[in-house]
Every structure is written in structure tokens, then in C-alpha cells.
Amino acid sequence: DVKVTQSSRYLVKRTGEKVFLECVQDMDHENMFWYRQDPGLGLRLIYFSYDVKMKEKGDIPEGYSVSREKKERFSLILESASTNQTSMYLCASSLVIPNYGYTFGSGTRLTVV
Amino acid sequence: KQEVTQIPAALSVPEGENLVLNCSFTDSAIYNLQWFRQDPGKGLTSLLLIQSSQREQTSGRLNASLDKSSGRSTLYIAASQPGDSATYLCATSGTYKYIFGTGTRLKVLA
Numbered sequence A: 001d002v003k004v005t006q007s008s009r010y011l012v013k014r015t016g017e018k019v020f021l022e023c024v025q026d027m028d029h030e031n032m033f034w035y036r037q038d039p040g041l042g043l044r045l046i047y048f049s050y051d052v053k054m055k056e057k058g059d060i061p062e063g064y065s066v067s068r069e070k071k072e073r074f075s076l077i078l079e080s081a082s083t084n085q086t087s088m089y090l091c092a093s094s095l096v097i098p099n100y101g102y103t104f105g106s107g108t109r110l111t112v113v
Numbered sequence B: 001k002q003e004v005t006q007i008p009a010a011l012s013v014p015e016g017e018n019l020v021l022n023c024s025f026t027d028s029a030i031y032n033l034q035w036f037r038q039d040p041g042k043g044l045t046s047l048l049l050i051q052s053s054q055r056e057q058t059s060g061r062l063n064a065s066l067d068k069s070s071g072r073s074t075l076y077i078a079a080s081q082p083g084d085s086a087t088y089l090c091a092t093s094g095t096y097k098y099i100f101g102t103g104t105r106l107k108v109l110a
Helices: none
Strands: A004-006 A010-013 A019-025 A031-038 A042-049 A064-070 A073-078 A087-094 A108-112 B004-007 B010-014 B019-025 B032-038 B044-051 B056-059 B062-067 B072-077 B086-093 B104-109
Touching (some): A010 A019, A019 A087, A019 A108, A031 A064, A031 A073, A042 A064, B010 B019, B019 B086, B032 B062, B032 B072, B044 B062
Parallel strands (some): B010 B104
Antiparallel strands (some): A004 A019, A031 A042, A087 A108, B032 B086
8 A cells, every 4th residue: 555654743843943844655656745734724735746856836835845855755844934834734645647546644733833 | 727616514414324425526627536534633544536437436335426527426425333424525636636625524423
């Protein structure tokens, strides 16, 4: 089975800190995605990557950046965390054409205080 | 631009009922449609994936159907159980990026 692993289930960070969220997949998927999920707003795409060192902005990229140095790893970076970035962050991966759908990680609940 | 809608937003049923969750989409040029389950505070778990050439998929008590021409998919849950309580989301894609519905929050009462 494809596995997508997010390094932390829960994180608490202070305002202004630089935060790294890590995601690793083990099935050689080309595409990787970062979403945030908030009550009443559903899943919103932050960034995605379709290849190593390639990235595309999603719907809400402001305040975030990403890094994909290796195919299996996709990192989300909060350059200077703010309280409005408190959220559930979900990583997903898929083949380049998602014939087999998306596979999600278990999520990281980030609280910024 | 693809839009995905799920109705109802919330549903509460007694244990044992058969139920149908609905998902509609505006652009029929899709690769597939995927149903997910999400428990509170957890990630999304894939339930069923229907390819664009297929009409339905089944897994245990779950059956998902796809009608591209009408832009609809349904998730049928037979003999519901309290353990089925969760949020159910559908998602579909015209390219390589999914569009998600906002989900149906299901509560099955014992």
C-alpha cells in the first residue's frame, strides 16, 4: 500500500517562528500536495509539486513556501508563523495522472500561539 | 472551472438504515471520482475510486456510482453502524489536481 507519512501529528509553535512540515511518500508518485483544512472552509490547496524542484501555487500560497529536493519528500515551510495559520495540514500524493487517486497522510494539527 | 457540491452537509440516522450520500460536479471531463472518509482530527482515508469509464465500485457495505453525463456520484452505505459516523468527502479531477466537496457529516445513532 502507498504510504504518505507526515512527521508530526501535533505541533505547537510561537508567532514568528519558522515552521517546517515534512511529508514523505514511498510509492514513487510524481505529484505531491499540501492542503489546509479549516471548519466551514473545506480543503484548500496551498502548493503542489509535479516533479523534483518543481512547484506550483495553489489557492492560498501566501505566507507559505515549499521545497521538493527529492521525489519522495515535500516540505511545507511557514516562514514566520502567525496565529491565522493555526489549522490542520494535510499532505497527499498521486501519480502524474491520478488514475489511482490521491493518498493522504494522517495530518498535522498546527497551533500557533 | 470544476465545482463539487455535497448535499446534505449533515445527516443523522438510526443504526441499521441504508443511506445515500450525494456528490455533484459541474464539468464531466473527469479522470475519476474518489470518495474519502475523515474521522475527527485525522487525515482522509480513501474508500472507493471510480474511473471515468466505470459506472460503480463496491467495497463491503459501500457502493459508489458515477454518472458523468448528469455530473453525479452517490455513495450508498448499507446497514449503517455507529462506527460509520464520520465526514465523507468526494473529489474529482479534470487534470492532475483534485477539487473537493465540502463533505457530508454523518452521525449514526445506536
